[in-house]
Amino acid sequence: MFVKQFRTGGDRNFGYLVADETTKKAAIIDPSYSPEMIVEFARGRDYEIEYVFSTHDHFDHTNGNGVVARLTGKRALLFGMTDPETGVTVADGACFPLGNLEIQILHTPGHTNDGICIYVEDAVFTGDTLFVGKVGGTDLGPGAKAEYDSLHQKLFALPDNTRVFPGHDYGTAPESTIAHERETNPFFLQPDFEAFVHLKRNWEAYKKAHGIS
């Protein structure tokens, strides 16, 4: 599997290209501010774009979808949408074939209700659900609870060596692994949901105290 991370601009946004090297079938995730750059890169490697996914419906992740659709003929798929070619709907557990690979959808509400993480082979693209050393912004009530459950039930159920590719470069490194996040992400070191919300409420002070930017 080929994975490339693109710094697309915006608020340290990341876009991604995932491809099966054997069949040259590829998918774009969150092209955001640099759709042309990602499509051109894909063309340079003779990849055929099969899908475009948006991890959630926030403008800084979806704003390149129109240009990608014009360049590739592929309309971006968000949670609840059905791919016209495979007939598969973007829902929890849905699988989209990508050459010899399989793209699996994990519904991870919290930051938004329509949040998805995209799991392919040994990589998971986490959008604004999980960042390196941080988690996505939510309210401190139902949104936080949904995110807490998504993180614990969906993301931390993945194998330890799963590579984590977030939607923004907010951490100390541009990518991580499930094991590394489980061991170091302050939001996972909290013993329960109440402590998780307490850290969210006091995140600015925690950052200052720990020198996190």
Ligand SMILES: [Fe+2]
């Ligand atoms: Fe977002």
